[in-house]
Every structure is written in structure tokens, then in C-alpha cells.
Amino acid sequence: MKSYTSLLTLFAGGLLLVSGCSGETATADEQPQAAGDDWVESEINELDEKLTGAEDRAERLALDIELLSEGRSFPDVRTDLFAFEEIEYLTGLSVINGYSDGTFRPYNQITRGQTATMLVRQLDLTAPDDYELQATDVRSSHQNFEALRIVEYNEIMMGNDGIMSLATHSPVRKWHVSSCAHTQMKFQRQILVIHLQT
Numbered sequence: 001m002k003s004y005t006s007l008l009t010l011f012a013g014g015l016l017l018v019s020g021c022s023g024e025t026a027t028a029d030e031q032p033q034a035a036g037d038d039w040v041e042s043e044i045n046e047l048d049e050k051l052t053g054a055e056d057r058a059e060r061l062a063l064d065i066e067l068l069s070e071g072r073s074f075p076d077v078r079t080d081l082f083a084f085e086e087i088e089y090l091t092g093l094s095v096i097n098g099y100s101d102g103t104f105r106p107y108n109q110i111t112r113g114q115t116a117t118m119l120v121r122q123l124d125l126t127a128p129d130d131y132e133l134q135a136t137d138v139r140s141s142h143q144n145f146e147a148l149r150i151v152e153y154n155e156i157m158m159g160n161d162g163i164m165s166l167a168t169h170s171p172v173r174k175w176h177v178s179s180c181a182h183t184q185m186k187f188q189r190q191i192l193v194i195h196l197q198t
Helices: 001-022 031-070 084-092 112-123 147-154 165-169 176-196
Strands: 110-113 171-173
Touching: 110 112, 112 147
Parallel strands: none
Antiparallel strands: 110 171
């Protein structure tokens, strides 16, 4: 009977232990599991970000390979675009470039004044100090005045009947800038050849 009482006591103690641990409140044993869930979730999120980044890089690499095989620098510059060759040529010389996402966006607009400034800077253009801008409607205080004076002198951008201000703030397409820059560079090369021949 003694062994029967011991067994009954053990059984009752086990029931107490089980009933005490099965309540609604969290116990110390469950808290590491909760912390573990947060850790697992953060690890999954971190891996997901790495995979997404790797997928983006793989897509960009595939696009770069495709562009190289087609002879294009930018996915949004079609080979039948009017200024395709100029854009490719000037990109190769690092005179112009695209956006950080790899696109060129040839139909984005910039002003003619900004274009003049870019052409002067990139092509290292100058004009004599005594050359006066022929366009009578551009004030000397205009932010692009000096660049407009220089491109006018170099006959890249001219006013229309002495009027340039409408043109200085009107937009131009990026492909047009590429075409202007390419024309000027060809002109400079011709002058260099003439100088070398004389």
C-alpha cells in the first residue's frame, strides 16, 4: 500500500505541475520563444532585402549585357532615335551621361540657358572678352548670360532677329543638346585638321 500511496503522490504532483504551466499567462519558458520569433522575422527580412538587391543587380547586369550586344548605352535610347549616334558618341567621350538608374531620358527638358552653360563647360568654349552678345533682350544679370554670349560667338546657339530671351527659358530635349554638342565637336576637329595641315 505504501508504493501505491507514493505513486498517487507522484501522479498528483505531476498534475499540479502540468496545470500550473498551462495557464493563460506567459511563463519564463515561453519568453525565449517570443524573442526567437522576432529574431527569425528580422533575419528573414534581412535576407529578403539582400535577395531583392541581388535580383536588382542581376536585372541591371542582364540589361547592360543586352545593351552592349546591341551597341546601346541606355535602355531608353532607341537605335532609331534621331540623335542616337550623337548620344552614343558623346557618352563614349564622357561629355554627357545618364541618370543613376542607367537611363538617359532623351525627352526630358532642360532650358536653352542651361544647355549653353553645359556646352561651354563640356566643350571648353571661349569667346573674346570684347565680344558683345548680339541678342538684345538678354540682360547681363541673367544667370546664363556668359554662356549664352560664348555659344552665340561660337555660332552654336543664335538669337532670332536679335531676340534670345524667349529661347533661353524655353525647353529643349536632351537629344537636341547631344546633337548640338556633336556638331560643335566635329567643327572643332575640322579646325584642328586644318591647323595640322598648314
